Amino acid sequence: MKIAITSTGNTMDSMIDARFGRCAWFLIYDTETKLHNFLKNPAAEAEEGAGPAAVKFVAAQGVQKIVSGEFGVKIRPLLEELGVEMIANKESEKRVSEIIEMFNN
Amino acid sequence: MKVAVASGKGGTGKTFVSTNLFHTFRSMGISVSLADCDAEVPNSLAFINAMEHKKSDVTQYLPIIDATKCKFCGKCAEYCTYNAIFIAPEMQKIRLLEDLCHGCGACEVACPNYVIKESYKNIGKVTTYKIDGKKCFVEGRMLPGTSSPVPIIKQAIKSAEKIKADYLIMDAPPGTSCPFIQTVAQADFVILVTEPTPFGLSDLRQAVDSLRTLNLLFGVVINRAGVGDQAVYHYLQTENIPLLAEIPFDKEIARLYSKGTIVSEKMPEVKSVFENIVNQLKYYGNSGNKR
Numbered sequence: 001m002k003i004a005i006t007s008t009g010n011t012m013d014s015m016i017d018a019r020f021g022r023c024a025w026f027l028i029y030d031t032e033t034k035l036h037n038f039l040k041n042p043a044a045e046a047e048e049g050a051g052p053a054a055v056k057f058v059a060a061q062g063v064q065k066i067v068s069g070e071f072g073v074k075i076r077p078l079l080e081e082l083g084v085e086m087i088a089n090k091e092s093e094k095r096v097s098e099i100i101e102m103f104n105n
Numbered sequence: 106m107k108v109a110v111a112s113g114k115g116g117t118g119k120t121f122v123s124t125n126l127f128h129t130f131r132s133m134g135i136s137v138s139l140a141d142c143d144a145e146v147p148n149s150l151a152f153i154n155a156m157e158h159k160k161s162d163v164t165q166y167l168p169i170i171d172a173t174k175c176k177f178c179g180k181c182a183e184y185c186t187y188n189a190i191f192i193a194p195e196m197q198k199i200r201l202l203e204d205l206c207h208g209c210g211a212c213e214v215a216c217p218n219y220v221i222k223e224s225y226k227n228i229g230k231v232t233t234y235k236i237d238g239k240k241c242f243v244e245g246r247m248l249p250g251t252s253s254p255v256p257i258i259k260q261a262i263k264s265a266e267k268i269k270a271d272y273l274i275m276d277a278p279p280g281t282s283c284p285f286i287q288t289v290a291q292a293d294f295v296i297l298v299t300e301p302t303p304f305g306l307s308d309l310r311q312a313v314d315s316l317r318t319l320n321l322l323f324g325v326v327i328n329r330a331g332v333g334d335q336a337v338y339h340y341l342q343t344e345n346i347p348l349l350a351e352i353p354f355d356k357e358i359a360r361l362y363s364k365g366t367i368v369s370e371k372m373p374e375v376k377s378v379f380e381n382i383v384n385q386l387k388y389y390g391n392s393g394n395k396r
Contacts, residue, residue: 043188046188047186047187048186048187048188048205049187049188049189049202049205050188052188052189052191052202052205053188055191056182056188056191056192056193059193059195059196060193060194060195062195074202074204074205078191078200081198081200082193082196082198
Protein backbone atom coordinates (compact mmCIF):
# COMPACT_ATOMS: atom_id res chain seq x y z
CA MET A 1 0.00 0.00 0.00
CA LYS A 2 1.22 3.48 -0.88
CA ILE A 3 0.92 6.30 1.60
CA ALA A 4 1.68 10.03 1.35
CA ILE A 5 3.04 12.16 4.18
CA THR A 6 3.22 15.94 3.92
CA SER A 7 6.78 17.01 4.65
CA THR A 8 8.61 20.29 5.22
CA GLY A 9 11.75 18.99 3.50
CA ASN A 10 13.00 16.21 1.25
CA THR A 11 14.90 14.14 3.78
CA MET A 12 13.74 11.57 6.32
CA ASP A 13 14.79 13.96 9.10
CA SER A 14 12.27 16.56 7.93
CA MET A 15 9.36 17.52 10.12
CA ILE A 16 5.85 16.71 8.98
CA ASP A 17 4.24 19.71 7.22
CA ALA A 18 1.10 20.71 9.11
CA ARG A 19 -0.50 22.05 5.94
CA PHE A 20 -1.87 19.77 3.27
CA GLY A 21 -2.55 21.88 0.16
CA ARG A 22 0.50 24.09 0.58
CA CYS A 23 2.92 21.56 2.03
CA ALA A 24 6.45 21.78 0.63
CA TRP A 25 6.94 18.10 -0.22
CA PHE A 26 5.04 14.84 -0.37
CA LEU A 27 6.83 11.78 0.90
CA ILE A 28 5.43 8.77 -0.95
CA TYR A 29 6.10 5.52 0.83
CA ASP A 30 5.27 1.97 -0.19
CA THR A 31 4.64 -0.20 2.87
CA GLU A 32 5.31 -3.41 0.94
CA THR A 33 8.47 -2.59 -0.98
CA LYS A 34 9.66 -0.14 1.73
CA LEU A 35 10.69 2.22 -1.07
CA HIS A 36 10.14 5.93 -0.79
CA ASN A 37 10.56 9.09 -2.81
CA PHE A 38 10.03 12.79 -2.20
CA LEU A 39 7.91 14.77 -4.65
CA LYS A 40 7.79 18.56 -4.62
CA ASN A 41 4.21 19.78 -4.21
CA PRO A 42 3.41 21.65 -7.46
CA ALA A 43 0.43 23.35 -5.77
CA ALA A 44 2.42 24.88 -2.88
CA GLU A 45 2.50 28.33 -4.48
CA ALA A 46 -0.91 28.20 -6.24
CA GLU A 47 -2.80 31.47 -5.97
CA GLU A 48 -6.07 29.69 -5.35
CA GLY A 49 -7.25 26.13 -4.96
CA ALA A 50 -3.98 24.70 -3.66
CA GLY A 51 -5.87 21.99 -1.76
CA PRO A 52 -7.76 20.45 -4.71
CA ALA A 53 -4.66 20.75 -6.93
CA ALA A 54 -2.60 18.91 -4.32
CA VAL A 55 -5.28 16.20 -4.08
CA LYS A 56 -5.15 15.81 -7.85
CA PHE A 57 -1.38 15.47 -7.75
CA VAL A 58 -1.15 13.10 -4.84
CA ALA A 59 -4.09 10.93 -5.98
CA ALA A 60 -2.31 10.38 -9.29
CA GLN A 61 0.48 8.68 -7.30
CA GLY A 62 -2.00 6.01 -6.32
CA VAL A 63 -1.82 6.52 -2.56
CA GLN A 64 -4.46 5.05 -0.26
CA LYS A 65 -3.65 7.01 2.89
CA ILE A 66 -2.46 10.55 3.50
CA VAL A 67 -0.90 11.79 6.72
CA SER A 68 -0.91 15.54 7.29
CA GLY A 69 -1.55 18.09 10.01
CA GLU A 70 -5.02 18.98 8.82
CA PHE A 71 -7.46 18.56 5.94
CA GLY A 72 -9.61 21.50 4.89
CA VAL A 73 -13.32 21.50 4.08
CA LYS A 74 -12.75 21.83 0.32
CA ILE A 75 -10.67 18.70 0.00
CA ARG A 76 -12.28 16.35 2.49
CA PRO A 77 -15.20 15.38 0.18
CA LEU A 78 -12.76 14.91 -2.72
CA LEU A 79 -10.55 12.51 -0.81
CA GLU A 80 -13.59 10.69 0.53
CA GLU A 81 -14.91 10.26 -3.00
CA LEU A 82 -11.54 8.90 -4.11
CA GLY A 83 -11.50 6.53 -1.18
CA VAL A 84 -8.27 7.95 0.22
CA GLU A 85 -8.02 7.79 3.99
CA MET A 86 -7.06 11.01 5.79
CA ILE A 87 -4.95 10.72 8.90
CA ALA A 88 -4.60 14.00 10.78
CA ASN A 89 -1.46 14.11 12.88
CA LYS A 90 -2.01 16.72 15.57
CA GLU A 91 1.55 16.64 16.87
CA SER A 92 3.51 18.84 14.47
CA GLU A 93 6.80 17.98 16.18
CA LYS A 94 7.05 14.60 14.46
CA ARG A 95 9.66 13.68 11.88
CA VAL A 96 8.44 11.93 8.73
CA SER A 97 10.68 8.96 9.56
CA GLU A 98 8.77 8.53 12.82
CA ILE A 99 5.47 8.38 10.92
CA ILE A 100 6.87 5.69 8.63
CA GLU A 101 8.03 3.75 11.65
CA MET A 102 4.48 3.81 12.96
CA PHE A 103 3.27 2.21 9.72
CA ASN A 104 5.95 -0.46 9.87
CA ASN A 105 5.13 -1.53 13.42
CA MET B 106 -15.48 62.52 -12.66
CA LYS B 107 -15.42 59.16 -10.89
CA VAL B 108 -14.18 59.17 -7.30
CA ALA B 109 -13.55 55.95 -5.37
CA VAL B 110 -13.53 56.07 -1.58
CA ALA B 111 -11.30 53.24 -0.43
CA SER B 112 -8.97 52.09 2.33
CA GLY B 113 -6.71 49.20 3.09
CA LYS B 114 -8.11 48.80 6.56
CA GLY B 115 -11.76 48.04 7.22
CA GLY B 116 -13.76 50.29 9.50
CA THR B 117 -11.81 53.48 8.82
CA GLY B 118 -14.88 55.37 7.62
CA LYS B 119 -15.31 54.77 3.89
CA THR B 120 -19.07 54.76 4.08
CA PHE B 121 -19.00 57.75 6.43
CA VAL B 122 -16.93 59.73 3.91
CA SER B 123 -18.88 58.47 0.87
CA THR B 124 -22.32 59.29 2.21
CA ASN B 125 -21.33 62.67 3.65
CA LEU B 126 -19.56 63.59 0.45
CA PHE B 127 -22.64 62.57 -1.53
CA HIS B 128 -24.87 64.80 0.61
CA THR B 129 -22.40 67.68 0.49
CA PHE B 130 -22.28 67.60 -3.32
CA ARG B 131 -26.08 67.64 -3.35
CA SER B 132 -26.33 70.49 -0.87
CA MET B 133 -23.91 72.48 -3.04
CA GLY B 134 -26.20 71.91 -6.03
CA ILE B 135 -23.72 69.72 -7.91
CA SER B 136 -25.05 66.68 -9.81
CA VAL B 137 -23.78 63.54 -8.12
CA SER B 138 -24.49 59.82 -7.86
CA LEU B 139 -23.31 57.24 -5.35
CA ALA B 140 -22.55 53.57 -5.97
CA ASP B 141 -22.19 51.27 -2.98
CA CYS B 142 -19.57 48.85 -4.30
CA ASP B 143 -19.01 47.12 -0.98
CA ALA B 144 -21.21 44.31 -2.29
CA GLU B 145 -20.35 41.92 0.52
CA VAL B 146 -21.74 44.28 3.17
CA PRO B 147 -23.43 47.23 1.48
CA ASN B 148 -24.70 49.74 4.05
CA SER B 149 -24.67 53.18 2.43
CA LEU B 150 -28.44 52.88 2.13
CA ALA B 151 -28.71 53.22 5.91
CA PHE B 152 -27.74 56.89 5.47
CA ILE B 153 -29.81 57.64 2.39
CA ASN B 154 -33.53 58.17 2.17
CA ALA B 155 -34.24 56.82 -1.29
CA MET B 156 -36.95 54.98 -3.20
CA GLU B 157 -36.22 51.73 -4.98
CA HIS B 158 -36.46 52.19 -8.72
CA LYS B 159 -35.10 49.11 -10.49
CA LYS B 160 -33.65 45.81 -9.36
CA SER B 161 -31.71 43.43 -11.58
CA ASP B 162 -30.03 40.08 -11.04
CA VAL B 163 -26.32 39.58 -11.58
CA THR B 164 -25.41 36.19 -12.98
CA GLN B 165 -22.15 34.38 -13.40
CA TYR B 166 -21.13 31.80 -15.96
CA LEU B 167 -21.09 28.29 -14.54
CA PRO B 168 -19.74 25.36 -16.56
CA ILE B 169 -21.70 22.09 -16.45
CA ILE B 170 -19.47 19.09 -16.98
CA ASP B 171 -21.09 15.91 -18.31
CA ALA B 172 -18.97 13.34 -16.47
CA THR B 173 -20.60 10.46 -18.34
CA LYS B 174 -19.22 11.71 -21.68
CA CYS B 175 -15.88 13.04 -20.36
CA LYS B 176 -12.75 11.37 -21.81
CA PHE B 177 -10.62 12.60 -18.87
CA CYS B 178 -8.02 14.25 -21.06
CA GLY B 179 -7.48 16.94 -18.40
CA LYS B 180 -7.42 19.90 -20.82
CA CYS B 181 -10.11 21.79 -18.88
CA ALA B 182 -8.20 21.51 -15.59
CA GLU B 183 -5.01 22.57 -17.36
CA TYR B 184 -6.70 25.73 -18.67
CA CYS B 185 -8.17 26.63 -15.26
CA THR B 186 -6.00 29.18 -13.43
CA TYR B 187 -8.00 28.73 -10.24
CA ASN B 188 -7.76 24.95 -9.83
CA ALA B 189 -11.55 24.85 -9.94
CA ILE B 190 -11.75 21.59 -11.87
CA PHE B 191 -10.82 18.51 -9.94
CA ILE B 192 -9.91 15.59 -12.14
CA ALA B 193 -8.55 12.15 -11.26
CA PRO B 194 -8.27 10.30 -14.61
CA GLU B 195 -7.05 7.10 -12.92
CA MET B 196 -10.36 6.90 -11.11
CA GLN B 197 -12.53 8.42 -13.84
CA LYS B 198 -13.57 11.29 -11.59
CA ILE B 199 -14.15 14.87 -12.59
CA ARG B 200 -15.86 17.58 -10.62
CA LEU B 201 -16.27 21.35 -10.71
CA LEU B 202 -15.40 23.08 -7.42
CA GLU B 203 -17.94 25.89 -7.59
CA ASP B 204 -16.33 27.97 -4.84
CA LEU B 205 -13.13 28.28 -6.82
CA CYS B 206 -14.72 28.91 -10.24
CA HIS B 207 -14.43 32.52 -11.46
CA GLY B 208 -16.74 31.86 -14.41
CA CYS B 209 -14.21 32.68 -17.12
CA GLY B 210 -15.34 29.91 -19.48
CA ALA B 211 -11.81 28.75 -20.37
CA CYS B 212 -12.70 25.11 -19.58
CA GLU B 213 -15.51 25.11 -22.13
CA VAL B 214 -13.14 26.44 -24.79
CA ALA B 215 -10.48 23.91 -23.77
CA CYS B 216 -12.68 20.81 -23.93
CA PRO B 217 -12.01 19.01 -27.25
CA ASN B 218 -15.02 16.72 -26.76
CA TYR B 219 -17.65 19.41 -26.11
CA VAL B 220 -18.87 17.84 -22.86
CA ILE B 221 -18.79 21.17 -20.98
CA LYS B 222 -21.92 23.28 -21.39
CA GLU B 223 -22.59 26.81 -20.22
CA SER B 224 -25.11 27.77 -17.58
CA TYR B 225 -25.58 30.79 -15.35
CA LYS B 226 -26.17 31.16 -11.63
CA ASN B 227 -27.48 34.12 -9.64
CA ILE B 228 -24.79 35.71 -7.50
CA GLY B 229 -26.31 39.04 -6.50
CA LYS B 230 -28.44 42.06 -7.25
CA VAL B 231 -27.88 45.61 -8.41
CA THR B 232 -30.57 48.05 -7.34
CA THR B 233 -31.01 51.63 -8.51
CA TYR B 234 -32.69 54.14 -6.18
CA LYS B 235 -34.27 57.54 -6.67
CA ILE B 236 -34.24 60.61 -4.45
CA ASP B 237 -36.92 63.22 -5.24
CA GLY B 238 -37.78 61.28 -8.38
CA LYS B 239 -34.24 61.30 -9.76
CA LYS B 240 -31.94 58.30 -10.04
CA CYS B 241 -28.81 58.90 -7.98
CA PHE B 242 -27.95 55.85 -5.89
CA VAL B 243 -26.96 52.30 -6.87
CA GLU B 244 -26.33 49.40 -4.55
CA GLY B 245 -24.54 46.15 -5.39
CA ARG B 246 -25.42 43.29 -3.08
CA MET B 247 -23.92 39.82 -3.15
CA LEU B 248 -25.94 36.70 -2.34
CA PRO B 249 -24.69 34.73 0.68
CA GLY B 250 -22.37 31.90 -0.30
CA THR B 251 -20.98 33.67 -3.39
CA SER B 252 -17.20 33.51 -3.58
CA SER B 253 -16.37 36.78 -5.36
CA PRO B 254 -18.28 40.07 -5.48
CA VAL B 255 -16.34 41.32 -8.53
CA PRO B 256 -19.06 40.78 -11.21
CA ILE B 257 -21.60 42.56 -8.96
CA ILE B 258 -19.26 45.53 -8.47
CA LYS B 259 -18.75 45.77 -12.24
CA GLN B 260 -22.51 45.75 -12.82
CA ALA B 261 -23.15 48.31 -10.06
CA ILE B 262 -20.62 50.74 -11.51
CA LYS B 263 -22.03 50.25 -15.01
CA SER B 264 -25.53 51.05 -13.75
CA ALA B 265 -24.28 54.10 -11.84
CA GLU B 266 -22.46 55.42 -14.91
CA LYS B 267 -25.75 55.37 -16.82
CA ILE B 268 -27.09 58.02 -14.43
CA LYS B 269 -24.60 60.40 -16.02
CA ALA B 270 -24.10 62.72 -13.03
CA ASP B 271 -21.13 65.10 -13.04
CA TYR B 272 -19.61 63.19 -10.12
CA LEU B 273 -19.85 59.50 -9.31
CA ILE B 274 -18.75 58.44 -5.84
CA MET B 275 -17.90 54.77 -5.43
CA ASP B 276 -17.91 53.41 -1.89
CA ALA B 277 -15.25 50.70 -2.25
CA PRO B 278 -14.90 47.41 -0.39
CA PRO B 279 -12.10 47.24 2.21
CA GLY B 280 -8.74 45.58 1.65
CA THR B 281 -6.50 45.68 -1.40
CA SER B 282 -7.59 42.52 -3.19
CA CYS B 283 -9.73 41.99 -6.32
CA PRO B 284 -12.93 43.77 -5.12
CA PHE B 285 -10.87 46.86 -4.19
CA ILE B 286 -8.95 46.81 -7.48
CA GLN B 287 -12.16 46.38 -9.48
CA THR B 288 -13.57 49.54 -7.89
CA VAL B 289 -10.55 51.86 -7.87
CA ALA B 290 -9.46 50.90 -11.39
CA GLN B 291 -12.58 52.68 -12.68
CA ALA B 292 -11.82 55.90 -10.79
CA ASP B 293 -10.32 59.20 -11.93
CA PHE B 294 -9.38 59.93 -8.34
CA VAL B 295 -9.20 57.81 -5.20
CA ILE B 296 -9.81 59.03 -1.65
CA LEU B 297 -8.04 56.74 0.80
CA VAL B 298 -9.57 56.89 4.25
CA THR B 299 -7.27 55.97 7.10
CA GLU B 300 -6.88 56.45 10.82
CA PRO B 301 -3.69 57.66 12.52
CA THR B 302 -2.79 54.33 14.12
CA PRO B 303 -0.06 51.76 13.34
CA PHE B 304 -2.74 49.44 11.94
CA GLY B 305 -4.16 52.23 9.79
CA LEU B 306 -0.70 53.12 8.48
CA SER B 307 0.23 49.53 7.67
CA ASP B 308 -2.88 49.06 5.54
CA LEU B 309 -2.60 52.54 4.04
CA ARG B 310 0.87 51.65 2.75
CA GLN B 311 -0.52 48.59 0.98
CA ALA B 312 -3.34 50.61 -0.57
CA VAL B 313 -0.88 53.31 -1.71
CA ASP B 314 1.39 50.67 -3.29
CA SER B 315 -1.59 49.21 -5.17
CA LEU B 316 -2.76 52.63 -6.41
CA ARG B 317 0.74 53.57 -7.54
CA THR B 318 1.02 50.29 -9.45
CA LEU B 319 -2.27 51.19 -11.15
CA ASN B 320 -0.94 54.72 -11.76
CA LEU B 321 -3.97 56.32 -10.12
CA LEU B 322 -4.31 59.80 -8.70
CA PHE B 323 -5.17 59.81 -4.99
CA GLY B 324 -5.26 61.69 -1.71
CA VAL B 325 -5.83 60.77 1.92
CA VAL B 326 -8.51 61.60 4.47
CA ILE B 327 -7.51 60.96 8.07
CA ASN B 328 -10.50 59.95 10.13
CA ARG B 329 -10.53 59.93 13.95
CA ALA B 330 -7.72 62.48 13.99
CA GLY B 331 -6.45 62.80 17.53
CA VAL B 332 -6.14 59.12 18.35
CA GLY B 333 -2.96 57.12 17.77
CA ASP B 334 0.29 58.79 16.78
CA GLN B 335 1.99 60.98 14.18
CA ALA B 336 3.36 58.20 11.99
CA VAL B 337 0.67 58.50 9.29
CA TYR B 338 1.37 62.25 8.99
CA HIS B 339 5.12 61.63 8.61
CA TYR B 340 4.43 58.95 6.01
CA LEU B 341 2.22 61.29 3.95
CA GLN B 342 4.88 63.99 4.11
CA THR B 343 7.82 61.81 3.08
CA GLU B 344 5.78 60.15 0.34
CA ASN B 345 4.41 63.47 -0.86
CA ILE B 346 0.80 62.33 -0.64
CA PRO B 347 -1.84 65.08 -0.38
CA LEU B 348 -3.76 65.16 2.90
CA LEU B 349 -7.25 66.12 1.75
CA ALA B 350 -8.89 66.43 5.15
CA GLU B 351 -8.92 65.44 8.77
CA ILE B 352 -12.06 64.41 10.59
CA PRO B 353 -11.67 64.70 14.36
CA PHE B 354 -12.14 61.85 16.80
CA ASP B 355 -15.36 63.08 18.32
CA LYS B 356 -18.02 61.38 20.37
CA GLU B 357 -20.82 63.47 18.85
CA ILE B 358 -19.82 62.39 15.32
CA ALA B 359 -19.89 58.75 16.42
CA ARG B 360 -23.24 59.21 18.15
CA LEU B 361 -24.90 60.82 15.13
CA TYR B 362 -23.37 58.30 12.71
CA SER B 363 -24.58 55.34 14.77
CA LYS B 364 -28.14 56.63 14.34
CA GLY B 365 -27.85 56.75 10.56
CA THR B 366 -27.57 60.55 10.53
CA ILE B 367 -25.60 62.44 7.91
CA VAL B 368 -23.20 64.17 10.29
CA SER B 369 -22.32 67.00 7.89
CA GLU B 370 -25.98 68.08 7.95
CA LYS B 371 -25.94 68.47 11.74
CA MET B 372 -22.43 69.72 12.48
CA PRO B 373 -21.30 72.83 10.58
CA GLU B 374 -17.60 72.14 11.28
CA VAL B 375 -17.94 68.71 9.61
CA LYS B 376 -19.91 70.24 6.72
CA SER B 377 -17.05 72.62 6.00
CA VAL B 378 -14.55 69.73 6.01
CA PHE B 379 -16.58 67.99 3.30
CA GLU B 380 -17.13 71.19 1.30
CA ASN B 381 -13.39 71.56 1.30
CA ILE B 382 -12.97 68.02 -0.05
CA VAL B 383 -15.51 68.80 -2.81
CA ASN B 384 -13.50 71.84 -3.81
CA GLN B 385 -10.30 69.81 -3.97
CA LEU B 386 -12.04 67.16 -6.10
CA LYS B 387 -13.15 69.92 -8.49
CA TYR B 388 -9.49 70.88 -8.76
CA TYR B 389 -8.32 67.30 -9.46
CA GLY B 390 -11.23 66.80 -11.87
CA ASN B 391 -9.96 69.64 -14.03
CA SER B 392 -7.87 67.77 -16.61
CA GLY B 393 -5.23 70.51 -16.52
CA ASN B 394 -4.31 69.53 -12.96
CA LYS B 395 -3.69 65.85 -13.58
CA ARG B 396 -0.27 64.37 -13.02
